[in-house]
Amino acid sequence: MDSHVRDNTEKHRFERQIHDGSLAAAYYRLENGRYVFFDVEVPEFASQGIGAALVQGVFNTLRERGEKAVIKCSFMQSFLQAHPEYHDVVDTAP
Template identity: 45%
Template sequence: MHVVDNPEAKHFELAVGDIVAVAYYKIENDRIILLHSEVPQEFSGRGIGTKLAEGVFEQLRARGRRVIAKCAFIARFASRHPEYAQMLDG
């Protein structure tokens, strides 16, 4: 499993079989604003959201992007990982 950016749909995707977890974003003032993430209910508690968040941050870190985390799950994830928290703005 790996996270893929789908810029046309403005979300990152993590496919788990035929099901896809997503993290929606928009770009504003050269920053990525992470708006909302969704993990299908049947995958709740299996670490899929964590894998999605980690993959999103890894891709954005590789691109040198700054992040605003409006998604509560993504913000909590970043707060527990200093290597990602330093990427946050606002």
């Protein structure tokens, strides 16, 4: 598992601590054994690469677990376009 990313199963989100104590988070719901991501929140730090680091950590964690993601979040879709090496983690089946 990515050491900077934590799966907070109670809040249905992957979290990455930001240096000031706040969190970046990727929110999901579980459907048919897949993680359906619908939102990424990165407070005030959008231009510092925190969101990209969060998403990369999420995909690395899912890959290590052998799990799949369904992407409904535009930020994560943009990340995937720039990083096709993570397409194996994404389930495109309906």
